[in-house]
Amino acid sequence: MLSIEKPKLETFGRQTKISAKFTINDKENELYFEVPSDYKDFLVTENLDAFLVGLLFLALKTGNDIKLNGPVSARLYYSIRHYVIPALCMANPKLKPVDINPQGLNEKDLNVAATSGTGLSCGVDSFATYFDHIDESGSFKIEYFAFFNVGSHGAGGEETKKLFESRFEKAKKFANTVNKNIIQVDSNLHEILDMKFQSTNTLRNVSCILLFQKLFKHYYIASKNRFDYFELNDYDTQDYDALVLNLLSTESTNLYSAVAQLSRVERTNLISNFPETYDFLDVCTSSKKYKAGVNCSQCNKCLRTALTLDLLGKLPLYKDVFHIEKYERLKHNYIWHVITNKNKDQIHRNLYRLIKNKKAMDYTKIAISRAKVKLKGR
Known part of the structure; x- marks a missing residue:
């Protein structure tokens, strides 16, 4: 059994930590995320959504049913049980289907900011996502960038931390150039999962996004492929983002597989029309x-x-x-x-x-x- 406790918040000056203790095979551990304290009021403690998504692969890898000692989004609970778990197990036959037992279901819309965000790696897909939405308005307009440390910079340790910080500084400079805020999220998720990043990356990133359901009404995740390429495989979850992202949306936050209408060549051509990318493409x-x-x-x-x-x-x-x-x-x-x-x-x-x-x-x-x-x- 994988048992997850309710999340708690701790603020240490400029940083706020949101964490949840969990027990698996009678061993206790803690999954945490650290964010700038400026955004602590947008962190979701009402639901266990972020922690369920973050630890789902651990449960599927070990075959442990999940007990949630707190509520979860009703929409997310339905989608994960009926569609996400079967899809992940089809993609990787080594994974084992599990049951989820929550303390309660929450159908409330927790969003208060009615705004949008996207990740900022300064790569082609990342820039294409931002510039493809530059003319949007209202709640669909991108007001925030996000930068996560959940495995793409390494599996943990000092070298990972160093690379994460250096890449963040570059992303921060670009965000300043286009007059947007950027939210840095650090976590120990990559150390807990101990699985290949590419084969688990979509859920890792979504776990961070679901922390901010009060902030993000819409969140655009840059797609790897165009619509006409779709494949369930055990190598890269991005190959079936078009399926999974909508299923990981909640009553509060809608997730989109962004720029999936464009090929990589078309995305490269798109960003080359914006001088802001010339010094930052990474x-x-x-x-x-x-x-x-x-x-x-x-x-x-x-x-x-x-x-x-x-x-x-x-x-x-x-x-x-x-x-x-x-x-x-x-x-x-x-x-x-x-x-x-x-x-x-x-x-x-x-x-x-x-x-x-x-x-x-x-x-x-x-x-x-x-x-x-x-x-x-x-």
Whole structure:
């Protein structure tokens, strides 16, 4: 049995901690989230929604039924039992279906601020989500960015903390540039789950969002894929966000799989029309090579983004965040990578089409580039 207690708030100056003790297999632990005290009045203590979603994978991994010693959103309870748990277990047959027993169901709308938010990683999808909603008004207008530490920066420890803080500083600078607030959330969720981030990332992020149901009437989570790609798999929960996010919405907060109408190429083209992105685009996955705000320009994600911008004629606009010379050396070798992987997924397929449309398949240059890379590797 996984038993979760009611959440409690503790304020320590500028930081407020919301936490809930839980017991699993007779061992007690605590899941916590730390947020700036400026936002403590928006934290939900009435329901256990955030803690249920955050710990759901732990229950499914261990096969422990969940006992909630407090209320939960009635809508969330219904959706998780009927649809979310079956979907997650279909995606990963190693997970075990469990029952959920709450102390009560809450059908109240807790939202008071009637505003919207989105995450800010400063990547293509993140920027596309913000700029795709820039003309919205009322409760659909994005007024807040959020920045979570629940696994995307590492599995815990000092290095994770250091990377989280350095990335946050860059996101904060962009938020200041566009005159928006940014909410930093730190947590020990990644240490508790001890599972791969990609295979659990959607629920990790949603657990943070559901802390702020009083603030966010709408929350836009940048989608990984366009609508026409959907797959239940045990590798990446983002491949079925279009299904799960609506099911994790509550009476208070609506969750959306944002920019799912656009391909990655279209998203890249969209953000390139906004000068605010030129100094802040951050796509690098190589934390060891990423330095001083400049993308390494040689990992797959850097090369994919740089090539897309190059083919669109927009790469010079991002000269301060890419090593253009490094990219140019690897460009044709990467084009070959895209050609040979064009059927792998939607992202490679769309980039391959762009390469063809721009007539960028120069096989002589590709052969020379591949030969140089092989010689360097010897």
